[in-house]
Amino acid sequence: MKKIYIISILILLIALQIRAQEETGRSGILNANEQSIGLATGIDYSILPLKLTYKRGFNIFNYKFPVNVGTDITIPIFKFDLNDIRIRLITETTIFRKKNFEIRGGIDPMFINVKMETETMSSLGADFHIFTGFTNDKWNAGLDINYNQIFTTYVKHTDKFDEAVFEAQDGWYKLTAANIRLGVLVNRTLGNFDLYVNAGISKTGKFNDYLFVPSMYGLIGVNYRF
Numbered sequence: 001m002k003k004i005y006i007i008s009i010l011i012l013l014i015a016l017q018i019r020a021q022e023e024t025g026r027s028g029i030l031n032a033n034e035q036s037i038g039l040a041t042g043i044d045y046s047i048l049p050l051k052l053t054y055k056r057g058f059n060i061f062n063y064k065f066p067v068n069v070g071t072d073i074t075i076p077i078f079k080f081d082l083n084d085i086r087i088r089l090i091t092e093t094t095i096f097r098k099k100n101f102e103i104r105g106g107i108d109p110m111f112i113n114v115k116m117e118t119e120t121m122s123s124l125g126a127d128f129h130i131f132t133g134f135t136n137d138k139w140n141a142g143l144d145i146n147y148n149q150i151f152t153t154y155v156k157h158t159d160k161f162d163e164a165v166f167e168a169q170d171g172w173y174k175l176t177a178a179n180i181r182l183g184v185l186v187n188r189t190l191g192n193f194d195l196y197v198n199a200g201i202s203k204t205g206k207f208n209d210y211l212f213v214p215s216m217y218g219l220i221g222v223n224y225r226f
Contacts (some may be wrong), residue, residue, distance in 0.1 A: 025137050026102065027135055027136065027137060027139055027140040027189040028140035028187035028189070028196065029057075029135075030225065031057050031066050032058055032059040033057060034225055035055065035225070035226055036056075036070075036194070036223040036224060037223065037224055037226075038052070038053040038054075038055075038221055038222055039051065039053070040053070040219045040221025041219070041221070042199075042220055043216065043219075048076070048078065049074045050074070050075055050076070051072050051219070051221065054071055055068050055070030056070060067091070067093040068091070068106075069089075069091055070089075071088065071090060073085065073086070074088075083113060083115035083120065085112075086110060086111070086113075087111045087112075088108050089110070091106040091107055091108060092104055093105070100135060102132070102135045103130065103131070104132075105129060107128055108128075111123070112125070112150070120156045120158075121153050121155050122156075123176065125148060125150035126149060127146055128147045128148075129145065130144075133185070137189065139186075139187070140186070140188075141187070142185060143182075143183075143185075144181075144182075144183050146181040146183075147179075147180050148177075148178065148181075150175070150176050150177040151174065152173065152175075152176065153172070153173050154171065154172050154173075155170060156170050157170055178204075179202060179203070180202070180203050181201070181203075181217060183200015183201065184197075184198070184200060185197075185198045192225045192226065193224055193225070194222065194223040194224075194225065195221075195222050196219075196220070196223075197218070198217075198221075199217065199219070200218075201215060202215055202216060
């Protein structure tokens with residue numbers, strides 16, 4: 001009889017563990033201790049960027065959903081130049097889940113450096129993003145909202161610009177740019193691979209006379225889980 005109790009308890013624990021995995025496992029987001037590397041391209045803040053990504057899932061403060069933390073680096077595919085680079089720290093977790101309906105979000109601090117003929121701009125800002133849609137272990141599809149705010153930018157004018165414009169002012173400028181994107185995100189999980197498309201419309205705030213930012217964006221990418 002004692003052995004039967006022990007076996008029953010073990011079966012119950014295994015069943016609970018499987019259920020927990022089923023409840024937390026979702027396409028497009030990593031489980032705790034799971035990692036991924038990925039790449040994407042398309043139209044974003046520049047034409048045909050290359051975005052390299054690394055993420056890892058964590059259990060933090062006994063929160064019932066995994067928290068994903070990582071980074072991505074975006075550079076132009078053509079004319080490789082580390083003076084044109086965006087580095088973003090990624091955070092994301094599930095905020096609300098009801099069956100297959102889910103809301104995820106996060107705050108992503110970022111650094112952007114852009115070099116042009118007239119000046120170099122180095123900016124600090126953050127992305128505030130929310131995904132709301134339907135998910136399961138194979139699919140992830142819904143509305144993706146992203147608000148980007150540049151808090152401060154250091155502008156350094158070139159000698160060429162100084163010669164053409166009298167008393168050009170170098171230095172720090174606050175709240176120099178903002179960008180809001182509204183689009184759709186579709187993710188398909190195939191084995192260890194996540195294939196996704198993220199596309200929509202974009203509206204840009206200040207500095208739009210300096211930078212060409214398309215009114216539409218679209219990225220296609222793949223992540224490998226391990």
